[in-house]
Amino acid sequence: EPEVTQTPSHQVTQMGQEVILRCVPISNHLYFYWYRQILGQKVEFLVSFYNNEISEKSEIFDDQFSVERPDGSNFTLKIRSTKLEDSAMYFCASSGVSRTVSYEQYFGPGTRLTVT
């Protein structure tokens, strides 16, 4: 069964460093998402991406964040200058070919980001 994959599974970085989290969505999906979950808190929406542009973003997704689909398969989240409060589990998700048919989002296993 096709699945969303994410790398790395765990990333440790120092405050102020740039990190790139990688995701490979399901191959025929067109809509891509990033969510995060700070330990003990809710899963929070960050950004959605369709047709090579951001379609919606939350207030968390400030200028320090960016997303990109550099080729036909990868979907990346970049944090330019990490802060301690960026420590969280980051989930990538993708959904299928027709938004009107289904909003079912398939989630990856997550990348645990630890900022020290």
Added chain:
Amino acid sequence: AQSVSQHNHHVILSEAASLELGCNYSYGGTVNLFWYVQYPGQHLQLLLKYFSGDPLVKGIKGFEAEFIKSKFSFNLRKPSVQWSDTAEYFCAVIYGGSQGNLIFGKGTKLSVKP
């Protein structure tokens, strides 16, 4: 603000007990409703979803949920739980006008004792 509330943080049941997990959402307009499950060490997986039609929806593994519009609720039920249902359960909502932004509740951890 649009939000989703799950009433129980941690539920502990014995096998064969019945389960009901509460979920309420804050908004009165069009909503699409979901329950996701995360088994230990695994991905978030969709259990069931409601878009329209019959308010009682059936999902995988014997789970069902009922959408009650007047109560802004979408409670998850299972008549008889098994040890393998031990997991964290998340209610999530897409509000009308959104581009697919899932708003999650805090999750309910279910522990089933064999």
